[in-house]
Amino acid sequence: MKKYNLINNSLGWVIFAIATVTYMLTLEPTASFWDCGEFISQGYKLEVGHPPGNPIFMLTANFFTHFASSPSQVALCVNAMSGLLSAGCILLLFWTVTHLVRRLITKDGQEEYSWMQIALIMGSGVCGALAYAWSDTFWFSAVEGEVYAFSSFCTALTFWLILKWENRSEEPHSDRYLVAIAYVIGVSVAVHLLNLLCIPAIILVIYYKKFKETTAKGSLIALLISFGIIVFILFGLVPGFVEIAQYSELLFVNKFGMPFNTGVIAYALIFVGLLVWTVYSFHKQSSANQMRWSFLLTTFFSGILFIGSSMLIPIVLTAALAFYLFGVCKKIPVRILYNTALYIAVIFVGYSSYALILIRSNAQTPMDQNSPDNVFALGSYLNREQYGKTPLLYGPTYASPVERDDTGAAVMTKASKYVKEVKASPDEPDRYKEIDDNYNTEYSYPSSTKMLFPRLYDSSAKDKYLRCMGTIDTHPVETGSSVVDVPTFSENIRYFFQYQLNYMYWRYFLWNFAGRQNDLQGQGEINHGNWISGIPFIDNARLGDQDMLPDDLKNNPGRNVFYMLPLLLGLIGLLWQAYCGKRGIEQFWVVFFLFFMTGIAIVLYLNQTPEQPRERDYAYAGSFYAFAIWIGMGVTGLYKLLLYAVRKVSCKKEGKNGFEVTDAEKKVRPALVVAAVAFGIFVPLQMVSQTWDDHDRSGRYACRDFGMNYLSSVDKDGIIFTSGDNDTFPLWYAQEVEGYRTDVRVVNMSYLATDWYMAQMRRPAYGSAPLPMQANAQTFAYDQHLFGLLYTYDVDGNPSFNNPNRQVSALTSIANYYSLPSAEGSGDTSFNYPNMFIPIDRAKIVANGVVPADMRNNVDSNIPVNLLKDQYITSKDGYTLSSAKAMQLDIISSMVAQGWKRPAYFAITIPDEYYSYFENQDGGYKFTTSAGMAYALTPINMLAYKSIGSGYTDKAYRNITEHYRWGGLDKATPGNVPYYDETAARMVNSTRISIVEAAQNLIKEAEMAADLKEHNDSLKVDVPARVMTDGFIADRYNKARTLLHLMEQKLPWFAVNASFSIIEDTASAYFTIAHATGNSDDMKRGSQLMEQLLTNYAQYMRYYNSLSADLKGCLTNIDDYLYQDAGYLKLFETYMLANPSAAKKLFVKLDKQGLNLWYGFERAALRVLHSSSASAAQNIVYSFPTYARMFPKEAQDFLMKHDNFYTVMTQLMEQSNS
Incomplete structure (x- = not known):
């Protein structure tokens, strides 16, 4: 036994070392996206993160931050903590597997084990531990500063401790192991609640140990x-x-x-x-x-x-x-x-x-x-x-109407709070004050529209349910005076199995043990985020011919092919354990309930709606841990299976029954042990050969650098409005940990609706003074002013807008809103003056250096704000102003009143609904312009000629060329590129968009200046003479060219794929510069980009054409635009107009390669004709002349068959424009 223990302990630490080296080599050297920046910040300075908090994680992370030599090393130390805890989890998994296998293949009281027994036990442990160590989901969490690595360690420790107790349960003081388990559970509650799901497995171990007859x-x-x-x-x-x-x-x-x-x-x-x-x-x-x-x-x-x-x-x-x-x-x-x-x-x-x-x-x-x-x-x-409640056992459906009383008011129950x-x-x-708790409001729904086990429950997700399921069968239900179509219970169950269980659990499970298609987030498309096996007849039937995939998808680092070997080994281990006698079936139920509770039970509890903002596989890591136990046991199970096969064959040869041990069997046992162990070790080695490249985050600084780019786009003491995790937490990390641009105040619009966040905005933070605002501590206290109603009801009960034609100062309107009491218990307040203007003091603007002195007369007198013309307030929010938007208006109008001392910005990644109340013209907002990774609020109409020379384009240029960081991609070479997953790549493309927009603004400014220089006698625009010179115009084009060159150099195309729209806009910018300046190099660069784009997407077109009709319906909106709405054809037309001769050559080349461009055009045109798709009509009409020239006979035949073509297209275009 001593020999066994020595080998077991020594090999366990070797496995720990292997896992540690793996994770230390692949750690992200700084913060990662999503919650990591927040977690690292709260660990470094012991700050308070989002509910429900994780103080043990904070304290442990804080301990590790003391090893950092500088603030820039803090994130690396916290990430290393995750790596070490994950390696500890792998160590405990190894010992767990060896314990379970030993209990099945050795006899109780056996002191010495044969070398074959030891080989099988250790081989099982190595296989299971390394398969999990190198699996997709677990490795992802192991190299970033998040709670899931810590949570996995607590789960592994808890399960290992109960097995230690099982070994020593008859010894004195064995209860200390149970006390230790309780302590680990208590600690893990302060990390993540997932650890509680180990308890059923723990109780089963105790039951099976303490009761002889189970x-x-x-x-x-x-x-x-x-x-x-x-x-x-x-x-x-x-x-x-x-x-x-x-x-x-x-x-x-x-x-x-x-x-x-x-x-x-x-x-x-x-x-x-x-x-x-x-x-x-x-x-x-x-x-x-x-x-x-x-x-x-x-x-x-x-x-x-x-x-x-x-x-x-x-x-x-x-x-x-x-x-x-x-x-x-x-x-x-x-x-x-x-x-x-x-x-x-x-x-x-x-x-x-x-x-x-x-x-x-x-x-x-x-x-x-x-x-x-x-x-x-x-x-x-x-x-x-704050996250609300989700019905689990009984509740409404998405179609259930809220019950109303005789006055029409919603029937609800509210809990009070202090x-x-x-x-x-x-x-x-x-003192504490008792108020109604608006977070715990529970609306009442007609019982006739409720159902057991409600899965289709969220009324705000109705369209998502339909997109997910295609169609939903309903049945009519009377609810008082109305009839609603309620989804049937069978459809409810279909959604549970089809989406929640299959797509949001088994898909992740198979990522880890069968193979993963790519690292692109999936929403049900056949080319994003599916599981694959690497076996053509299995994959092609579900996802189309995988050999036809474009190179972008074939070479995606997240494409991992395991040929289902881990899955097969796990199933063998599961079955061997289950059929290995009384002890085996008892072990099976223990591991099964660990698997079930940390996997499918979580699916039942989360009750997720479709189109989640990110993949959720990290939530099920405990379930995959349990399956890794079975993978390890599969080594011994495989040996037993091979032994059984040899026995059957040899018994047949020797004329014995199938249960007798034969001489042939005895001879081959050692070879079978070696074969089973070798195969068991091969499986995780094959896995790591696939997963290393898409889990190696070394050299990636995306989160930190791009977070800093947001902040560097903001002027001193500025305010930047954000909304999501990935445009907020990286900024917090940069400020809180690395002390970067602490003068900037980050304002998250999702939080601005809460009284606690508003109170924080009134406090100083580092170098940032309290934000300017009229609101005080009383304004939003006790859930007042949660919603501003832009209407009142007339005597007939019809809504009537409040003062739609009376325009008042925003400060006056907001002060009036704050002065009115909220309706008791609702937080609703009348917003009496939705038609506003924000007055601008030109003298203060110039004195504070917001615009040059010679631009004083170009500053507008006010910024109009009409909430009744805000498309989001009028449609999505039902003419109701949220407290977040009211507070934002307060901050902005107060800032403007103070002379723009605290300039306001909007992160380029936030939805425009957060600033949509500003005046819009031709798809652009008059008073915002690009400053880099943020849109600056300006005192000048930036769509007008008078904005030329205001300096905003130069600020954006300086921000990009002098302050931008590049996330490690500036050091990339074609053979050495840091791994960028979809989230990080999305931020790269956002950065590219910011650079292209800045270049486009410079080009636009040059064109407007040239226009003024030639036609100002008729235009009569008062602008400084300096902007109507050849030098100014040339400078604009030169700076635009410099930005495009810089982007291609620092964010090379080979490092991270760009969307087709970014490449098209970049090429178009080069073409514009080339035509304006006569620079042949610009034409060459633009042509290279268009050829690269069109050649690349020709592969996508061929892939699309290879799909069946059913599979064509399972693609993304971008795919639909490119293939069905003639977006690809429009790209060709763009190239044709810019460089006709080069475009024609490419046209002929691709047509010879079998792309069949006319077929693509005709298919798209017919689809528009039959479906009346207004959005695609413009692309078709835009592209038709080119295709008619290239295919004159086909075009003539098409027009003869469809003589209403131009009439229908014109009508659709007019419809689209209106």
Whole structure:
């Protein structure tokens, strides 16, 4: 046994070393996208991140940041923490597999193992551990600063500890392993709640170990107990402790007049005292009543009995426990109660780390999400109330109408909540105020429209459900005076299996163990993000001929082909374990429930809607961990399978029955062991040969650099409005960790609708002063002014717009809005003056250097803002102004009133609905212009001639050429390119767009200046003489050319694929410069780009033409535009107009290669004629002359068959333009 233990331990650490080296070599050297920038920031300075928080992660990350030699190394240290924890997870997985296999192939009490047994055990461990180490999902989380690596380690540690207990359960003090498990669960709650899902597997191990005769009924009872434990921890202890603290806080603050958080401290001290008393009582065992009372009080005050919102449940449970302790229980089960008390105590120790959140929020850190600085805010924070509730067992469908009372008002139930009372002066005492909780509003729906197990539940996602499922069968249901079409239950189940289970779980599962098509996010298309096997007859039937894929997709680094070998090995291991006697089937159910609870159970709980913003495979890493156990066991299972095959053959030859051991079998056993182990090691090696290139993030600085590019696009002391994770968290990281441009204030529009975030905007942060605004602490307190209604109801109950023709100053309109009370309990307030203007003081604008002095007369007198013309407010939001937009208007109008001292910007990646109330003309906004990675709000109409020379194009040029960073791509060579996944590549393309836009603005300025120089006598535009010179015009073109050259040099096309629109716009810019300046090099560069673009997308066209009609319907909108709406044909027309001779040569070349361009045009034209697609008509009419010249006979025949062609196209174009 000593020899075995030595080998097992030594090889385990070798596997740990292999995993560690793998992750350290492939770590991202700085922050990653999505939540990583936020997590690293909160770890570095112990700031408060998004709900429900992760204080243990924060503390551990903070420890690792102390190894950083400079702030730029902080992210690397946190990423290294993830790598080490992930390697620790792999170590524990190795020992888990070897434990399980050893228990199946050796006898109890066996001291020495044969070399074949050791080889099979160790081979199984190596195979399972390395297969998981090099799997797609786990490796992704292992090299970035996120919570999932830590969570996976806690899961592995918990499962390994119960197996250690299984080995030592009969030894004295073996209960310490169970206490350790409880502690790990308590710690993991403060990392991620996923670890709780290990509990069913843990309870099954205990049941199978403690009961010699196990039955299916006993297993079910054990599972029910385990689910009960999860309920008591997740819905009892976690929120219940905070609930009791809230009662204590309310007593001490509102009744006793003590300062905020006094009640929390008092309660915590009392509970710690109870824990000490309980442990002491059970240790001494001197008084039975003392043990009873201490246990009862500890259990009650832990909050574990406070399940649900009603006080009835904790009262009943407490009474039942008291009855058991003092009535039923004659002899106290000391060990059970003592251990239970210890479990509660150690879980509390881990959970108590949430005090860090409370403490740091009271310190008012710059990042203080939800401001949980008191126990009531902390409760909302832990319960994730801002994300709303999702029905699981019973609820409405997307078609369910909200019930209304006799007045037409929505019927709803609201929970109340306590919030800090806003003080009129600092001398007022601390108090909590009770208000309606708008986050916990529950609307009432007709029961006739509800269903069990609601999956099609979200009314805001109706169109997404339809896109996902194609069609949805419904049945009419009467609801009072109306009839609604409710989806059938069978369609509800179809959606569950088709999307939630198949697409959002099994697809990810097969990514890891069969193969992955590419790293492009999938929304059901056949060419994005599917699983593949690498076996043509399996893949081609589902996804089209994979040999016809364009090179872009064939060579995508995320294309990983495993030939289903890990899957096959896992299935062999699963079946071998399940059929390996009584112990085998018991092990199987343990691993199965770990697999089920961390996979399919999460699918049931999340109840996801279609078109998620990112792939969600990281949520199921625990399930893939369980399957990796089966992969490891597959090595031994494969050996047994081979042995069985040899036995069958040799028995037939020797005339024996199939169950006898033959001589031939004995001879080949060693060879079969070697073969099985070799194959088991080959499988993970084949996996890593596929997955290394798309998990090696070394040399990639995308998140940090492009986050800094946003900030460098903003003038000193500026304000930048953002909206999503990837245009907010990288900026926070740059400021919080690396101290970059802390004078800029980042304002996230998604948060600006909340009172806590508005309060933070009124506080200074580093070098950024409080934001200018009229709003004060009272304005949005207690959920006031959540929505501004732009209408009132007339006597007949019809909506009538508020003062649509009266234009007032925005400051006046907003002040009026703030002065009005909100409707009780709704947060709705009338917005009386939606037609506004923001007055501009020209003298202040010039004095503050916003525009040159000679441009003073070109500054507009005001910026018009008419909310009734905002397409998003009028359609999407139902003529309702959100508090976020109201606050934004307040900030912008206050900024303008102060003379533009704090210039405002909008990140180029935020939806334009966040600034759509500004005047729009011909698809462009008059008062915004590109400044790089942000659009600057300007005091001049940038679409007019008078904007020439205002300096904004020069600012954008300087920002890009002097301040932009390139994410490591500036050092890329064709043979050495950092890996950029789709998210990072998307940011590269956003950066390219910002550069192309700046170049286009310079070209436009040159063209306008040339126009003025020639025609200003008739145009009569007052602009400085300096802009109507040949030197100014030439400078514009030269700077535009410089930007395009810089982009191609620093963000080379070979490093990250660009969208066709970026390449088309770049080529068009070169063509424009070439025609204006006569520079042949510009024409050459533009032609090269167009040939590259058209040649590349010719492959896509051939792939599209190879697809069946059904598969053609499973492509992206971009694909539809290119292939069905003649976008590709329009590209050719663009090239033809710019460089006719070169375009004709390419035209002939591609046609000879079998592209059949006329067929493509005719198909697209017929589709437009038959479907009346207005959006595509312009492309068809635009392209027709070129194709008619190239294919005169075909064009003539087409017009004869479809003599209404031009009439229909003209009508459609007019429809599109209107």
